[in-house]
Amino acid sequence: MALLEVDDLSVTFARRGQRAVHAVDGVSFSVDAGEVVGLVGESGCGKSVTSLAIMGLLPKQPGLRVGGKAVFDGTDLLQLDDRSRRDIRGRDIAMIFQDPLSSLNPVVPIGLQVTEVLTRHRGMKGDVATKEAARLLDRVGIPDPTRRLKEYPHQLSGGMRQRALIAMAVACQPRLLIADEPTTALDVTIQAQILELLKDLVRDSGTALVMITHDLGVVAGMCDSINVLYGGRVVETARRRPLFREPRHPYTVGLLGSVPRLDAGRGERLNPIPGSVRDLLPWPDGCAFSPRCTRRLDACVGEPPELVLAHDGRSYRCVNPAPVPGLARAADAAPVPAPREEEK
Amino acid sequence: MTLISGKKKERIDRLAELAARDDERGVSLWQEALRRLRRNPAAIVGAVVLGVFLVIAIVGPFLVPHAPEAQLWKGEVRENIGYIPGARAENWFGVDHIGRDEFSRMIVGARQTLLVGVVATMIGLAVGSLIGGIAGAAAGLGGRWGRAVDNVLMRFIDMLLAMPSLLLAISIAAILGASLTTVMIAVGTVSVPVFARLLRGSMIAQSNSDYVLAATSLGVRKPKIALAHVVPNSLAPVIVQATLTLATAIIEAAALSFLGLGNNDASIPEWGMMLADAQRYIDIAPRLAILPALGIIITALGFTLLGEAMREALDPKLRK
Numbered sequence A: 001m002a003l004l005e006v007d008d009l010s011v012t013f014a015r016r017g018q019r020a021v022h023a024v025d026g027v028s029f030s031v032d033a034g035e036v037v038g039l040v041g042e043s044g045c046g047k048s049v050t051s052l053a054i055m056g057l058l059p060k061q062p063g064l065r066v067g068g069k070a071v072f073d074g075t076d077l078l079q080l081d082d083r084s085r086r087d088i089r090g091r092d093i094a095m096i097f098q099d100p101l102s103s104l105n106p107v108v109p110i111g112l113q114v115t116e117v118l119t120r121h122r123g124m125k126g127d128v129a130t131k132e133a134a135r136l137l138d139r140v141g142i143p144d145p146t147r148r149l150k151e152y153p154h155q156l157s158g159g160m161r162q163r164a165l166i167a168m169a170v171a172c173q174p175r176l177l178i179a180d181e182p183t184t185a186l187d188v189t190i191q192a193q194i195l196e197l198l199k200d201l202v203r204d205s206g207t208a209l210v211m212i213t214h215d216l217g218v219v220a221g222m223c224d225s226i227n228v229l230y231g232g233r234v235v236e237t238a239r240r241r242p243l244f245r246e247p248r249h250p251y252t253v254g255l256l257g258s259v260p261r262l263d264a265g266r267g268e269r270l271n272p273i274p275g276s277v278r279d280l281l282p283w284p285d286g287c288a289f290s291p292r293c294t295r296r297l298d299a300c301v302g303e304p305p306e307l308v309l310a311h312d313g314r315s316y317r318c319v320n321p322a323p324v325p326g327l328a329r330a331a332d333a334a335p336v337p338a339p340r341e342e343e344k
Numbered sequence B: 001m002t003l004i005s006g007k008k009k010e011r012i013d014r015l016a017e018l019a020a021r022d023d024e025r026g027v028s029l030w031q032e033a034l035r036r037l038r039r040n041p042a043a044i045v046g047a048v049v050l051g052v053f054l055v056i057a058i059v060g061p062f063l064v065p066h067a068p069e070a071q072l073w074k075g076e077v078r079e080n081i082g083y084i085p086g087a088r089a090e091n092w093f094g095v096d097h098i099g100r101d102e103f104s105r106m107i108v109g110a111r112q113t114l115l116v117g118v119v120a121t122m123i124g125l126a127v128g129s130l131i132g133g134i135a136g137a138a139a140g141l142g143g144r145w146g147r148a149v150d151n152v153l154m155r156f157i158d159m160l161l162a163m164p165s166l167l168l169a170i171s172i173a174a175i176l177g178a179s180l181t182t183v184m185i186a187v188g189t190v191s192v193p194v195f196a197r198l199l200r201g202s203m204i205a206q207s208n209s210d211y212v213l214a215a216t217s218l219g220v221r222k223p224k225i226a227l228a229h230v231v232p233n234s235l236a237p238v239i240v241q242a243t244l245t246l247a248t249a250i251i252e253a254a255a256l257s258f259l260g261l262g263n264n265d266a267s268i269p270e271w272g273m274m275l276a277d278a279q280r281y282i283d284i285a286p287r288l289a290i291l292p293a294l295g296i297i298i299t300a301l302g303f304t305l306l307g308e309a310m311r312e313a314l315d316p317k318l319r320k
Helices: A047-055 A082-088 A110-122 A126-139 A158-169 A188-205 A216-222 A240-245 A250-257 A327-333 B006-020 B029-038 B041-063 B102-141 B143-162 B165-176 B180-207 B210-217 B222-258 B271-281 B287-314
Strands: A004-013 A021-031 A036-040 A064-072 A093-096 A176-180 A208-213 A225-230 A233-239
Touching: A004 A047, A021 A036, A021 A047, A021 A064, A021 A208, A021 A225, A021 A233, A036 A047, A036 A216, A047 A064, A047 A093, A047 A176, A047 A208, A093 A158, A093 B210, A110 A126, A110 A158, A110 B222, A126 A158, A158 A188, A176 A188, A188 A208, A188 A216, A208 A216, A216 A240, A225 A240, A225 A250, A233 A240, A233 A250, B029 B041, B029 B287, B041 B102, B041 B287, B102 B143, B102 B180, B102 B222, B102 B271, B102 B287, B143 B180, B165 B180, B165 B222, B180 B222, B210 B222, B222 B271, B222 B287, B271 B287
Parallel strands: A036 A208, A036 A225, A093 A176, A176 A208
Antiparallel strands: A004 A021, A004 A064, A225 A233
C-alpha cells in the first residue's frame, strides 16, 4: 500500500445563485515513500486545490464540498477532525509554498518561526530548540545559521527564504512533503539549487514528495511519475520517461510542444495550445479539453472519456490518443527549417 | 596545485558577500521604519514640535516665574476702561482678566493638555484594542461561537460609532460630572470604536495572508497563530492611529473644557478653559484667546504630522 493514496478526490465550490464550480473532479493518484510524484497542468487546472484539500487547508466556507478519499498511512485525511489534522500537519505531512516572502511572517525573526514548529511537534524549548533550528538551517544550506536565526525575512534573499521555509517544513522529518510550485518565484540558478536540495532531502530521508508545478523542466528533472491535470481531472498518468518520450493525451502533447526549444530555427513561432483554460467544456458533456484539441472527433463531445489503462501503468483519458510515437516526436522528425542568415 | 576545492571557494565567496553587507544586520521592520521616518521632513518637523511641547509640559511647571493661580496683578486690571496689562518684562505674555501671569498659565496648561491627551488615547487604545483584538481573533477562529462573539462586539462598536463623537463625549461628561477624569474617560470612549475596528479589520486581513496559511500547514495551533503571527502584523495601523488620535483627543478635551465640562478646579489652568474664559475679553485682549488656541493648534498639528509620516513609513506598499 502506498504512503498516500488519493482516490476520487473532488472539490466543489458552490455559491448561492451560481453554478457550482468543480475545481477538482475525481482525481486519483498514489505516492510511495521516497517517490517524487508530479502534478502538472496550467493555471486553474486544480493542482493547488488538490494539495490544499489533502492538507485540509481549504478555507472553510459554506458551499465547499470535498469528496473522495486521501488515505495517508491507513487514515483518511479528509475524515479527520481538526485537532488530529493539526497534529499531522507539520509532523507527518508538510507543505512548501510558492512565494517564500509572503509565506514568512515579516515581523518575526526567522529563528522564532523555525523553533515554533520544533516546540509544537517535538516539544523543544529554549537553547535546545535554537540549536536544532541552526542545525536545520545549516542542513538546507544557509551559511552562518546562528546569525541568520536573528534576521528578518526581508533581509534574506529569495533563495535563502525558500531554504528557510524548507527547513521549517522538514523540521520534524515528515514522511510526505507537498511542494506547491516551490521554485516559481525564484530565478533559474536559485531554482536549480532549491530543486537539488529537495532531491537531496528525498534521497537522504526517504520522504515522499508531491511536486506541483507547471514547469515541464522541473518535472523532467525531479519526478518519478507524473499526473497531468486538466479541468480538475487527471488526463494522463505515466512514469517520467514514457511521458516525455510518448505522450498520449493531446493535452500532454500540446504542453510538451509548447515548450520553447533551443534547437528551433530562428524566427520559428512558438506552439502554444490554442484557446485558454476558460474554454472548458464541463466534463459531463464530454472531454473538457475538446474545445482546444487538435485531434477532436465527434465522439469527444457527449460522453466524458473513460480513463484508458495502457501497458506498464500508464493511463490516459482520451478517445483519440496521439499514436505511438507521439505527435511531439513526429513534429521533431519534420524537417527543421534552415536557420536564417544573420541579418546585418 | 589547487588549494581550494569548489565547495570551499563557494563558501568563502559567500562569507565575503556577507561581510560586505554586515552593517545591515538585525534590522527589524520597526527599525527600518524609523530610518525612513528620519528622512521625512514632515516627520522631523512634527517630532521637533512634539519634543519642545513635551519638554515644556514635563519640565516647564517647575520653572515657571509665577504661580499660575496667583492673582498678583489684580489691581492693575481695569475692566471698566478695558485695560488688561499686555506683554512686558515680568509678564512675557501679559496678564489675564483677573491678574494672573499668562505665560505661567500657558506652560502649566501644556501639562494638563498632554495629560488629558495621553491618558484619553491610552484608554481608547487599551479598550479599543481589547475589543477589536477579541473580535478579530474570534472572527479568525470562525465557527458559530467565533462569529457570534465577533458580531456582538462589533454591533456594540457600531452603536458607539453611530453617535457623533463630540456629542457622545459631551453626554458622557455630563453624566459623570465635570472633572479632569471625566474628560479623559469621555474622550477615550469616543476613540474606542476607531481602534476596535482598525485592529479587527487589520487582523482579518492578515488572517488571509500566506504566512498564516504556511503556519497552519505546519500544524501551529490557531490561538498561537493569532498571537504570534496575526497580532504583531496588525499593530502598525493601530500605532499610527494612536498618534493621530492624540491630536483629536487634545482638541476634543479642549472643546469639553471650553463647554465647561472639563476640569472644575479653576486653580489648575487648562488651554480649553483659558479659551472659554478669554471670550469676554476678546476685544480688549485678543492674545488671551489667541495664545491657548495656538497652543492647541500647534500640538495637534505636531501629532498629526508625525502620525501621517509614521503611516507612510510603516506602509508595506511603500517599502522598497
